[in-house]
Amino acid sequence: MRYGDTVAVDGLSLEVARGSVTAVLGPNGAGKTTTLETCEGYRRPQRGTVRVLGLDPTAQRRDLLPRIGVMLQDGGAWSGVRAVEMLEHVASLHAHPLPVPLLVERLGLGSCGRTPYRRLSGGQQQRLGLAMAVVGRPELVFVDEPTAGMDPQARRDTWDLLEEMRADGVTIVLTTHYMDEAERLADTVHVIDHGRLIATGSPFELTRGTGHSTIRLVVTEPFPPDAPASLQLALGVDTVVRAINAHSLLISGPADASTLATVSAWCEQHGVLPESLALGQRTLEDVFLQITGRELAT
């Protein structure tokens, strides 16, 4: 998929198992929204093939729409409509909707039910968007950044709702920037960058299954500015060294005896006194950094 000269989705090939939760993870502009919008039938693929529940999302849109739910990244409601009226309206378009009061309660929308959409907070708009996506009892729901801008309680409520839907057999495809969200909810994570798939696996496979880990080195005196590059050179290409702040470095790679020995030797050579040298599990952020050499958030 291209927008002018920008290639937004580039030969991306992925499959989602029925009844699973799939997270599409990637930095801003990676092509996540374009991918979802193509699956939802909002964009016709310029090349390649998309099938959703066995149907072509553009040519067979009328058959597909009653079976899917879509939560857009923003909007989807009229600016002046009250929150509960909007949800009642969407419910009325479906053959067997969930009871609106139940969803209002589950997503904590009661206190703002009479508030016009444009006056809702960002987190309330997100919750209403999620309620609109699921009220029609979809078999498959696409949720774009479901908890962006939510407070911690609203995030937990959203996660609980998505987990309940999964337990009911609903297939969920979500995009997220939050690692903890992908790690908690997803059965499979597809990491994309520049419109391409760069890693696929369960959170466990991606963060622990490869034997890779992280080492956090904290020192008593601030590092010299060239410390990350010089330690990187000593450790070689299997690892990525990143400065967290003036006193700590994060080393992603094989956390084995040889890596630890190299780090200790480097400290000795550079007159650096370690305050702590701690092994930790890789996060999905570390996975992304290791593959691309860049932070996920940038």
Ligand SMILES: Nc1ncnc2c1ncn2[C@@H]1O[C@H](COP(=O)(O)OP(=O)(O)OP(=O)(O)O)[C@@H](O)[C@H]1O
């Ligand atoms: N309507 C558009 N016109 C022109 N370029 C676009 C359009 N929509 C997206 N793009 C570009 O396509 C690329 C992919 O965008 P997309 O929104 O799919 O990424 P994303 O991974 O969802 O990003 P974000 O996390 O910021 O939502 C980006 O470079 C973006 O600037």
